Amino acid sequence: MPRTSVTDIEQTVRRFVAEKLSIEAEAVDLDTDLRSLPRFDSIHALQIVLEIEQHYDIEVENRVVFETSTVRDFAAAIATVIAEAGAEPLS
Amino acid sequence: MPSPTVTLLTPTTVVSPAERLTVPTFGDVVVDRPAHADWQRYLHELDPTTELAAVWISADAEPLPAVRALRSLTRFDRTRVYVVGPDTAGPVPGWAEALDVEDIVRPAAVAPEGLTTSVELALRAHRALMTDDLYTDFYLDMTFNKIFDWFETTRWDWKEVDLDRIEHGMLDERTVDFLTEAAVIEFGTLPGAHNFLREWQDEVSFSSWALQWGAEESRHSLVQARYLDQIGVKLRSKHALYKREPYPQGDVRSATLMMNVISESRASALYKALAAHISEPVIRKIWRLLARDEARHCRAFSVFMRELCDSNPAHQTAALSMAYIWLADRGNGVKHPAGMFYPHSTSAAGIRRIETIQQDSVDAADAKVMSIVRLLADDDSLETPRDIKAKLRDLARRSGAR
Ligand SMILES: [Fe+2]
Numbered sequence: 001m002p003r004t005s006v007t008d009i010e011q012t013v014r015r016f017v018a019e020k021l022s023i024e025a026e027a028v029d030l031d032t033d034l035r036s037l038p039r040f041d042s043i044h045a046l047q048i049v050l051e052i053e054q055h056y057d058i059e060v061e062n063r064v065v066f067e068t069s070t071v072r073d074f075a076a077a078i079a080t081v082i083a084e085a086g087a088e089p090l091s
Numbered sequence: 092m093p094s095p096t097v098t099l100l101t102p103t104t105v106v107s108p109a110e111r112l113t114v115p116t117f118g119d120v121v122v123d124r125p126a127h128a129d130w131q132r133y134l135h136e137l138d139p140t141t142e143l144a145a146v147w148i149s150a151d152a153e154p155l156p157a158v159r160a161l162r163s164l165t166r167f168d169r170t171r172v173y174v175v176g177p178d179t180a181g182p183v184p185g186w187a188e189a190l191d192v193e194d195i196v197r198p199a200a201v202a203p204e205g206l207t208t209s210v211e212l213a214l215r216a217h218r219a220l221m222t223d224d225l226y227t228d229f230y231l232d233m234t235f236n237k238i239f240d241w242f243e244t245t246r247w248d249w250k251e252v253d254l255d256r257i258e259h260g261m262l263d264e265r266t267v268d269f270l271t272e273a274a275v276i277e278f279g280t281l282p283g284a285h286n287f288l289r290e291w292q293d294e295v296s297f298s299s300w301a302l303q304w305g306a307e308e309s310r311h312s313l314v315q316a317r318y319l320d321q322i323g324v325k326l327r328s329k330h331a332l333y334k335r336e337p338y339p340q341g342d343v344r345s346a347t348l349m350m351n352v353i354s355e356s357r358a359s360a361l362y363k364a365l366a367a368h369i370s371e372p373v374i375r376k377i378w379r380l381l382a383r384d385e386a387r388h389c390r391a392f393s394v395f396m397r398e399l400c401d402s403n404p405a406h407q408t409a410a411l412s413m414a415y416i417w418l419a420d421r422g423n424g425v426k427h428p429a430g431m432f433y434p435h436s437t438s439a440a441g442i443r444r445i446e447t448i449q450q451d452s453v454d455a456a457d458a459k460v461m462s463i464v465r466l467l468a469d470d471d472s473l474e475t476p477r478d479i480k481a482k483l484r485d486l487a488r489r490s491g492a493r
């Protein structure tokens with residue numbers, strides 16, 4: 001598996017979030033609460049998680065879908081899963 | 092989306108070039124005028140993406156075989172057919188109804204002055220049929236008719252509830268609290284009914300059943316409010332009025348249905364738990380009847396949901412996503428539309444208190460939902476919300492690979 005930095009993951013998360021909600025990636029700040037974004041709801045959270053899972057070939061826990069508040073937290077949770085799956089994320 | 096096409100078939104051997112017509116509310120429409128001798132070939136070779144909305148067949152062009160040729164192809168089952176002839180006064184011939192001919196019209200209807208109006212009328216009729224995803228030729232083939240008798244004959248009768256026999260000595264504060272909460276939660280079904288009719292406004296089958304469902308749910312608040320009244324507790328109407336605000340309408344019908352499958356299953360389990368833990372016989376009886384109603388509702392919603400999901404991967408994905416969201420996230424207690432959409436009302440806390448009566452009742456309800464999910468996904472291996480998520484990943488991978 002290629003080495004993936006947390007910054008890369010953050011950018012990927014931002015891109016997926018922006019795509020799913022049909023907004024500009026710039027509007028998705030690292031510290032924006034995802035719940036405050038237009039149209040964001042549990043179904044979108046699930047869709048974003050599914051894309052991330054597919055992209056990195058990982059599986060995240062249910063609570064990541066429901067408890068994540070910002071891109072930064074979300075990316076950190078993904079980085080942990082990737083690390084546990086064997087790759088070493090750079091920070 | 093390509094413009095709809097309409098076809099005028101007259102007894103000519105000349106193929107006229109396709110024209111365009113602009114129709115109010117529909118915009119551009121393609122008007123084909125194929126040669127009569129070419130009719131069969133025209134129908135078979137029509138581009139598969141073409142939406143043939145209507146045809147006008149001249150009475151001089153042997154209309155009967157021409158209509159039969161069209162109707163023999165299932166892709167044109169919703170195409171509206173008009174026969175054009177000078178003789179429109181007599182009774183409509185039997186074959187017209189048998190072959191779903193919309194009308195017999197005078198030649199003026201397809202003359203240049205009248206064509207736009209005729210086409211608009213035909214397009215409206217066609218659109219009414221096209222907006223029904225589950226179109227059936229005959230009314231009684233709709234699911235509403237298929238489940239009606241079962242639903243009708245399993246409804247409880249008010250005679251089964253005798254409010255004069257309440258054993259007042261067996262009631263305590265906790266029971267009255269549960270009863271009040273349950274009555275209030277049930278008020279949330281009314282905006283649910285408003286939304287069903289809005290979300291399904293262009294169809295007939297589910298909407299007709301939703302009226303029956305709504306009628307049954309309205310009895311759930313009423314019977315509990317009458318019981319409360321009998322024991323000296325007056326339920327304030329504000330609880331019903333708070334819930335009249337519409338909540339956001341769903342955007343995928345199968346997902347809306349899944350949400351209701353789950354909340355009905357949970358409601359049934361909670362009423363069952365209440366009936367099992369409270370000894371006063373009249374309320375016990377009422378809760379048993381309501382538990383049975385909610386189980387019937389769950390089953391009926393699942394029938395309408397599966398009908399949408401069968402051979403429709405987009406609906407299947409939407410329903411499974413909703414199942415995941417509702418089954419996986421019980422961190423803050425169970426979700427219920429009534430609790431989610433009316434934070435200023437007491438529902439959410441009320442459901443939580445009722446839940447405490449028997450902690451595993453929601454588990455039992457959700458296990459039932461998982462069996463519905465397995466049928467829906469046609470996958471016996473699904474046991475947990477996590478399995479549903481894996482299934483969704485799998486479906487996404489497969490649709491991406493296509
Ligand atoms: Fe109910």
Ligand SMILES: [Fe+2]
Nearest residue numbers: 355384385388
């Ligand atoms: Fe119900």
